[in-house]
Amino acid sequence: MTPQPGSAGDVLTLISAGSATTRSDLARLTGLARSTISQRVDALIERGLVEETENGESTGGRPPRQLRLHTEDHAFAGVDLGATHCRVALMDISGNVLAECEDSMLIGEGPEKVLAHVDQRLDRLLGTAGRPRSALRAIGIGVPGPVEFATGRPNNPPIMPGWNDYPVPDYFDGVEVLVDNDVNVMALGEHRNSFADAGHLLFVKVGTGIGCGIVAQGRLHRGAQGSAGDIGHIRVSGHEDAGCRCGNSACLEAVAGGAAIARRLTELGLAAETGADVVALVQAGNTQALRLVREAGRLIGEVLASLVNFFNPEVIVIGGALSRVHEHLLAGIRETVYRRSLPLATHHLSITPSRTGINAAVLGAGMLAIEHYLSPDNINRIVNA
Amino acid sequence: MTPQPGSAGDVLTLISAGSATTRSDLARLTGLARSTISQRVDALIERGLVEETENGESTGGRPPRQLRLHTEDHAFAGVDLGATHCRVALMDISGNVLAECEDSMLIGEGPEKVLAHVDQRLDRLLGTAGRPRSALRAIGIGVPGPVEFATGRPNNPPIMPGWNDYPVPDYFDGVEVLVDNDVNVMALGEHRNSFADAGHLLFVKVGTGIGCGIVAQGRLHRGAQGSAGDIGHIRVSGHEDAGCRCGNSACLEAVAGGAAIARRLTELGLAAETGADVVALVQAGNTQALRLVREAGRLIGEVLASLVNFFNPEVIVIGGALSRVHEHLLAGIRETVYRRSLPLATHHLSITPSRTGINAAVLGAGMLAIEHYLSPDNINRIVNA
DNA sequence: GTAACTTCCGCCGAAGATCGAACAAAGCCT
DNA sequence: AGGCTTTGTTCGATCTTCGGCGGAAGTTAC
16 A cells, blocks of 8 residues: 555655755654654664754754764665676665776676676675675666566567576575666666756667666656667658668667767778767767767757657756767757757756766666665565564 | 545545445455444545445355445536537546537637536536536546646647636636646546556547647656647658648648648548548548548558657557548558557557547546545545545 | 354454643753 | 743653454355
8 A cells, every 4th residue: 555644654755855854844744743753763763764963053942953864784786787888886875875886797698697797796895885795775777678677577688698587686685676777777867866856857878779768757657568768769751771770770779879870980981880989089079970970969859859749858868878979969959859849848848968977877776776775665664574 | 745545535546446345345455454444434425425335245244335436416527628619528426427518619719708608518417417516526627728737727729819828727616627638638538438457558639630648657647848748740751841830841730630631632622621521531432531541640650659669658549530530540550650669569559549439538527527536635635624 | 944154344442653732952042 | 041942752642543242144054
């Protein structure tokens, strides 16, 4: 059932969201008596979930004791698995990064090897942060492919050989594990860290391919089969000749993705294989590369213009490898969206580069873990145990 | 705050959703003691919200007393305002239509005249249904244009002269009034009446123009400015010559809407002005009209293919005037969507004509009113008053 | 037909949760 | 220093919920 209002979990949610920092705040917000709130807070302190800090500002009377999430004793991990990299961040309960690391890693080596790698990194990070393994409460993992979120099993991922239907959470003992598509966790990370008050947000990742994470009413929209946001294979007009690995032609990804731009640069006699090569060329001032990136922006903008009309978001965030040259990409996107979408939808729309940048995925994966752990239901379970 | 679990409102929700029809069911579902449930139910019966009916089937012991929403004493209205018509339905608390009516009416005559018309129809319907005016608890209204849902004020509607920013709810005294875009209420009506267990649904209305209502996680998605679902002005490829009333060209509506098809038929020397004329020609077996409708289906399908990749719905419902010839429209839509969308997204996707048909809007508007009235918060307010 | 069994429902005392008043604590203001 | 204001705690009163008991109303077995 839905959580009890004013329950311990509810109280903790208000504290973690920053809506309330004192007992009086909580009493006002929940409508419960001060004595009841004290009781709840005591229970949360006893369980090590909340701590009191030095007194706050007096407003003419006794200064209130500040409350905040107890950052010791608990740890959470965000894991960002890419085709060729692995980033892990250890966070405390309020989302601050305690330690992080990054290395090259090939996801194609299969789940056992990759997860062993992650596990080892986790141990090391726990060591540097000085927390025991038992402090780790939940792990969020973003992977480069579709996932059945409820079970944490990848669902026919094209670039993750050996991972199909592999039960990722089972690999870790005694910890809750949440697995989601990388673009989804990036959207979550960006929303929670930079646009927490926006109700509806799109995170567009422009890298080798193109994908999109959707936040609707503050929550991730995954769709019926968990495949929502797969905008890389939306058709764009006037590029019927561009074949895509999905079998169709004129897919957005096949004409505006990093790999596609690199291919076209190669045709022009420039050495480029990946999105990173494209970025390097643009940063070196190559006009051909710059032109193609801007053109890609216009094509992405054409698709986004449709999605703006349809979804009417408040914010569109552009991330991924190519957002490193976001001035050029954004110019093309903005130009097209503002020309092709309805004024009512674009009037209060902002289109910005990612603020969390390269960390969007680890942060989002960590938030996924933390929010799961802090959900009122889970907290009530812990407190009443 | 969130409603109390197992509160009177919660209990009523379970009854109204049909999840529970006896006190024992409620006890099982809520986890509350049987005695507590009895107390809740008594309160609801006392307030006239629930009634007991004759005994149900015994399962080996004493047969349970059936519970259901008390259909007397309350009434709700759904109002469907179109450019040239007005439909009103009076419903009881469980959504059954008690009486309905339909007449021609020009929305351009302005809010005072139109709402007076609605008010008069309401009185007449209340009379035939034998209920006093005081029984009317809430009214839902669907209008052909954008609305700021929170305030019930139309927001620069193109085909509703005189309505801009008019506070529709203020016109009615002592009744709660909810105003929303017509496509949104149609989506709601179709979802609640035919696809209640689908989480994500799109309702596409193909009439003079083209619009879309979005149900995400069982709730209407209205977007940041309430303009979500405005797919009529999404660009379709290969029709740059087709100018649209919005100022852009190649808008979906400008090439596949009823008005656009009629215009092209006129160019071919056939008498057609509206979507209804197109339908008549198709039904008369005119091959030109049939070809154009099928072609329109393909164009709509092209846009929907994008939206399927992006949103990953479970169901797409096709409604509106042109859905009367849905065999032809759907053929084009299905063909394109299944070819252009990703297999993972289309595998469990069903694309069907509207089952509620012409009544989608009134039913949806009524559901909007009923659901507002039956929301746990509102019921708790009533019971605790 | 009757006895045993099952399920449903209301009653009531016990246990638990919440409230609010009273009081103590801690700083501000004059 | 003494009053004022706001915060936090203690504690008895009140309200809510629980769960056992018994009566009601059927079904099943014999």
